[in-house]
Amino acid sequence: MMDENMKRPDRGAESAASPDLRVSIAGVEFKNPVTVCSGTFGSGMEYGEFVDLNGLGAVTTKGVANVPWAGNPTPRVCEVTAGMLNAIGLQNPGIETFCSRDIPYLRQFDTNIIVNVCGHTTEEYLAVVERLQDEPVDLLEINISCPNVKEGGIAFGQDPKAVEAITSAVKKVAKQPVIMKLSPNVTDITVMAKAAEAGGADALSMINTLTGMKIDIHKRRCVLANKTGGMSGPAIKPIAVRMVYQASRAVKIPIIGMGGISNADDAVEFLLAGASAVAVGTANFVNPYVTSEIVDGIRGYMVRYGVENVKELIGAAE
Numbered sequence: 001m002m003d004e005n006m007k008r009p010d011r012g013a014e015s016a017a018s019p020d021l022r023v024s025i026a027g028v029e030f031k032n033p034v035t036v037c038s039g040t041f042g043s044g045m046e047y048g049e050f051v052d053l054n055g056l057g058a059v060t061t062k063g064v065a066n067v068p069w070a071g072n073p074t075p076r077v078c079e080v081t082a083g084m085l086n087a088i089g090l091q092n093p094g095i096e097t098f099c100s101r102d103i104p105y106l107r108q109f110d111t112n113i114i115v116n117v118c119g120h121t122t123e124e125y126l127a128v129v130e131r132l133q134d135e136p137v138d139l140l141e142i143n144i145s146c147p148n149v150k151e152g153g154i155a156f157g158q159d160p161k162a163v164e165a166i167t168s169a170v171k172k173v174a175k176q177p178v179i180m181k182l183s184p185n186v187t188d189i190t191v192m193a194k195a196a197e198a199g200g201a202d203a204l205s206m207i208n209t210l211t212g213m214k215i216d217i218h219k220r221r222c223v224l225a226n227k228t229g230g231m232s233g234p235a236i237k238p239i240a241v242r243m244v245y246q247a248s249r250a251v252k253i254p255i256i257g258m259g260g261i262s263n264a265d266d267a268v269e270f271l272l273a274g275a276s277a278v279a280v281g282t283a284n285f286v287n288p289y290v291t292s293e294i295v296d297g298i299r300g301y302m303v304r305y306g307v308e309n310v311k312e313l314i315g316a317a318e
Helices: 095-106 122-131 160-173 189-198 234-248 264-273 290-304
Strands: 023-025 028-030 034-036 058-060 077-080 083-086 112-117 139-143 178-181 203-206 210-213 228-232 255-258 277-280
Touching: 034 290, 077 228, 083 234, 095 112, 095 122, 112 122, 122 160, 139 160, 160 178, 160 189, 189 203, 189 234, 203 234, 228 234, 234 255, 234 264, 255 264, 264 277, 264 290, 277 290
Parallel strands: 034 058, 034 277, 058 112, 112 139, 139 178, 178 203, 203 255, 255 277
Antiparallel strands: 023 028, 077 083, 083 228, 210 228
C-alpha cells in the first residue's frame, strides 16, 4: 500500500477529480498508460470475456515470427516462489495467420495494437516487419532476447553492437514506430538502452524475463524440459524498477516498464521510476481482470494525491 504519510501537493486532490491518463509513446497517443506483456495475453481473444479491451491503452500481442514456430518441448511452465518460469520458446502460428486472424479481431476495439516481433536472424525479423508495413497496427515491439543463430546462439540483446545493428536494420524498413524490448540478462542495462537509441529506436520496453531454473529434488532433475526458463512475476519487480530508473536517465526515448506488476501501486512505482507506460504480464494468469483494476487504481491514486495529469508522475522519484 502507498504510504499514508506521503506528502500531498499543495493544490489538493479536489483539482484532479477527472485526471488525465493519456500518454504518448513515439507519437502514438494512449488513452491510459497500461498495456500487457507479450506472451501473457495472447492477442486479446483469450481475455476478451474478462477485460474490456477498449479500456486499455494498448494490447501487446504474443511474439510473431515469419513462419510458425512449434516452441520448446514440455513441461515448459512451472510455478516458483513469487513468480513463474516459462520456456515456451515463442510458439506462434506465424505472420500470415496473425494478419488474417488476430489483427481483424483487435481492430474491433478502440485500443492501440503493439505487435511483438521475434526471429533467429536479422532476415527473419525484417520479413515480419516488412509484412506488417501496410497492416493496421500501431507500433512494433522487437524481442531481442531471441538467440542469434548466426552468432553462436547469444541473444541479440546481450551484445550492444548487435542491439544497435538490429535496431537500425528494422528502422530502415518499418513504417510503424519501433520499440526495442531489452533483456535484463546483461551487465549494464544502460549500455543496451543507449545502443538501441543509437540505432534509432523510438521507444524501449523493459524488462524481459530473467533466466532461471528449478530442480525437482525428488526426481533430481530440472523441472523444465529446456532446463532454464524466463523468470517473471513479483520477485523480479525490484530489479525491473531499478533498470527502468537507470535507463530512463540514460536515454531520451520513452520506456514501457514491466516486470512483476501486480496492482496499481506497482504500476505507479514504475511511472515514478521513469516509465511512460507500463505492461502487465504474469499477474494476468492469476487475475484476468487485473489490467482494468490497474487503470482504475492509477486514476484513484491521482485523485487521492491531486495529480491532474499522469505525465506529472513520470520520472518524479527523487
